Amino acid sequence: MNYLEVTVKTTEEIYESVANLFWESGAGGVVIEDPRVILTHIAEDNWDAWEFPEELLEQEGIVIKGYLPLDASLVETVGKLKERIEGLKKHFPEGRIEITETEVAGENWATSWKAFYQVEKVGTKVVIKPSWEEYNRNPEDVVVELDPGMAFGTGTHPTTVMCIGALEKNVFSGCRVLDVGTGSGVLAITAAKLGAGQVVAVDQDPVSIDAARQNVLLNNVGDRVTVQQGDLASSIKEKADIVIANIIADVIIKLAPQAAALTEPSAVFISSGIIKDRLSEVLEALKANSFQVENTIYEGEWVAIIARRV
Structure with missing residues (x-):
């Protein structure tokens, strides 16, 4: 095309x-x-x-x-x-x-x-490495290799960086993660490499699905990450400890009730791709669906929200 x-x-x-x-x-x-x-x-x-x-x-x-x-x-x-x-x-x-x-x-x-896509450390531990670049890793590095192709998610966009930082703080060993709008699969792969036991990555775009599956194989996390095509979380049945969505405000608002239905109290919903002007609408949707905001992170015009299910 x-x-x-x-x-x-x-x-x-x-x-x-x-x-x-x-x-x-x-x-x-x-x-x-x-x-x-x-x-x-x-x-x-x-x-x-x-x-x-x-x-x-x-x-x-x-x-x-x-x-x-x-x-x-x-x-x-x-x-x-x-x-x-x-x-x-x-x-x-x-x-x-x-x-x-x-x-x-x-x-x-x-x-x-x-x-324009180079090796970059985007969190305290996570390093995003293009598949065609060389990198001498440090012992503490969590290296995620990517070849995004035409899928969104090189790992260095401000919203992705904020999401990775939130994953570093919230992923625990063996947890279940749902990544909605996975794009290149960067967040799903990061969650798996940080210790998640089961990750489901969903996207409705066939190009993104192909890119995410290839990147899952590239990072040897196919035993923990499943990539599937779907409209947001409508096809998901399994509960999640963490739901993450780096999309746009309108889609996060639509996703909020689905995220609530797929989580138990104390589960975390990480959302980004939100511009400051739309923040109040997203906060309202989260509150209406039993999520309590714990932290709001700003990077330029972009916002990320970490909310907990109550």
């Missing part, structure tokens, strides 16, 4: 909101090119400068690229997306927004982002 690559050149205060709008519009993938982040890693000797194009390192501002499938709804989808992106100027009048489009082949998008 071919995709329309929509490129938005913008500034620091807007880029996270733009990225979220891409996901809400059904993008098959989103790439964020932020030279500040790359230069910081180079300065800390985590990455090598020669791995990145010179024009990227000298780039002004931040570039977000979203990939939308070329289907019958594309014109309407792009029109609404542009309207919503331009609408951000009302909230960020000093921000810059430039939008361009180009058609790309699916296989080109599936590999072009690899240049």
Whole structure:
């Protein structure tokens, strides 16, 4: 399948909101090119400068690229997306927004982002390692190898990082975990490597299912992680000690009653993919479904919630 690559050149205060709008519009993938982040890693000797194009390192501002499938709804989808992106100027009048489009082949998008995906420690113990990169692990490292392909979840997006931090604090030996909207499988695999005894990873996207299954095999956790296709948690029957969902606010609100039905008191519901403007709605849905919020974590415009079933 071919995709329309929509490129938005913008500034620091807007880029996270733009990225979220891409996901809400059904993008098959989103790439964020932020030279500040790359230069910081180079300065800390985590990455090598020669791995990145010179024009990227000298780039002004931040570039977000979203990939939308070329289907019958594309014109309407792009029109609404542009309207919503331009609408951000009302909230960020000093921000810059430039939008361009180009058609790309699916296989080109599936590999072009690899240049910006490096080994990164994202929690106190968890290290995300691209499958094609080398890494000398430390004894305390929990290394998760990934090849996301076109599935969401490289492990380094702020919402994923917050979820991994929450898993590090809440996973216990032998616990049962349900990962809804698994994408590349990064959170399900992380849970298994942190000690979970049984992990069920669900996604409705066939591309994500394939990517997650391949990554489960890559990390040798197939004995503990089951990947299956489904609409949220509607097909799940087994109870879980931890439910985790890194999606968007509307989907988490819809998932809340399903999560309540699949958990006993004291179980944990970790949710992210939420922008600050939608936080109150999600908190209300959690409270209405017998979840008590224990912690709210912020990273830029993104929020993660750790709630406990009561």
